[in-house]
Amino acid sequence: MFDGIRSLLGFRPRRSELEQQLDQALEHAEALDHYFFFPDEPLADAAAQRLTQRGWTIVSISLYAGVRKWLLRARQPGRVENPETLKELQTELDLLADELQGEYDGWQVPGVTETL
Numbered sequence: 537m538f539d540g541i542r543s544l545l546g547f548r549p550r551r552s553e554l555e556q557q558l559d560q561a562l563e564h565a566e567a568l569d570h571y572f573f574f575p576d577e578p579l580a581d582a583a584a585q586r587l588t589q590r591g592w593t594i595v596s597i598s599l600y601a602g603v604r605k606w607l608l609r610a611r612q613p614g615r616v617e618n619p620e621t622l623k624e625l626q627t628e629l630d631l632l633a634d635e636l637q638g639e640y641d642g643w644q645v646p647g648v649t650e651t652l
Contacts, residue, residue, distance in 0.1 A: 565645040567646055
């Protein structure tokens with residue numbers, strides 16, 4: 537309710553510097569890297585196969601010793617059209633990971649957001 541009133545009055549919530557940097561990085565990104573954790577390598581491979589069918593590139597699949605799970609890093613080519621599209625994609629990726637007993641751990645802009 538208050539968000540609607542604020543937008544009518546022209547008020548925008550103050551965004552942190554980090555959020556502004558992420559927005560700017562996303563706006564200029566030519567690709568996104570997405571991260572997943574799986575309990576074993578065959579499940580990570582199954583997810584990788586499904587993502588390559590979407591035209592994505594698999595950057596790496598490796599055992600992540602810190603949590604003793606398999607880390608899958610997949611690169612989505614192209615620009616993200618808008619934040620809503622990214623939210624929908626994140627929901628899809630959450631469901632894919634759940635289906636394969638894994639976890640979707642989020643995204644980064646390659647070479648940019650790793651240091652934020």
